[in-house]
Amino acid sequence: MRHDPERDAAAYLAGELGALRRLWFERHMLDCRHCWAEATTARQGRMLAESLRVVAPPSTRERIRGVAELDTEPQRRRWPYLLLAGAVAVLIAVALAMVPRLTETQPAPLVAAAELQSADALPLGQEPGPPLARIGAYVWRGTAQEELGEIPATVYSYADPDGRRVLVIASARPFPRAVAAQDLEPAPSWLAEVDGASMLCADKNGTSWLAVATDEATALSVGRALELT
Known part of the structure; x- marks a missing residue:
């Protein structure tokens, strides 16, 4: 048939x-x-x-x-x-x-922090002193007071012998969470990539801390040195 x-x-x-x-x-x-x-x-x-x-x-x-x-x-x-x-x-x-929505706009304070990390120069002073004088190969070079997206912050600038920069940023106001951030211990600490910069954020003793580096490993090292993670 x-x-x-x-x-x-x-x-x-x-x-x-x-x-x-x-x-x-x-x-x-x-x-x-x-x-x-x-x-x-x-x-x-x-x-x-x-x-x-x-x-x-x-x-x-x-x-x-x-x-x-x-x-x-x-x-x-x-x-x-x-x-x-x-x-x-x-x-x-x-x-x-x-797919994680990585194309979402990152919070303005984090974008401003990433821009500082890649800036050619910062207006640095000697006050206040840093939380640590040295973090591994990175030595404190000075401190600046900045407004990061309406968040007043103290920016501690560190550099290694090759000129690579690491920023340790402190504020009495909490930094917003980055888009697609990875949770760390203790919560609510997180790690994220923002505009080409690796950021680690954690709160300690009433202060919100943000470590900004060129790579994730360095950001994690800064966090451990500051006893944030």
Whole structure:
């Protein structure tokens, strides 16, 4: 008997076959690898789409529903493939939603701190003195008073023999949490990348501290030297 595996599988899964035709097709699939493959592929695609339907954005769900409800004969014959394409679209939408939103704007005080770390020069004085005179290879070079996004802060500048700079910033007001920050112990300490600078933030004895370095390892070393982590 001549038949169309794509059309018959689509009609079977859509519930469009009568009782006798459905029974025939179910028995037929046991001996026809083409119909079995068409029905299996389409069923898997539908299950995948249904499992992801809830988390897909409303606009994506509407586009997929519109494709699935096309009732012209050429589109009906391609229904299993359209459904699989819809499932792939849902997967892409979910994957994009799970990506950390690193493109969000970082808080202004943190952006200002990153700019200070990369600045050519800072207006440094000798008061107040630093929390530590030396942090590893980095030696205190002076102190500046700055406004970081409306947060008044004391900036202690350190440099190593090669001229690499590390900033230790203290404020009585807490610094905002960076976008995509990684939690550290003790909470609510965190580590993050902001505009090319590595930052470690922690509160201690009523003061909010921010260590700003060129790399994560150095920022962590500063945090340990200050006993922030």
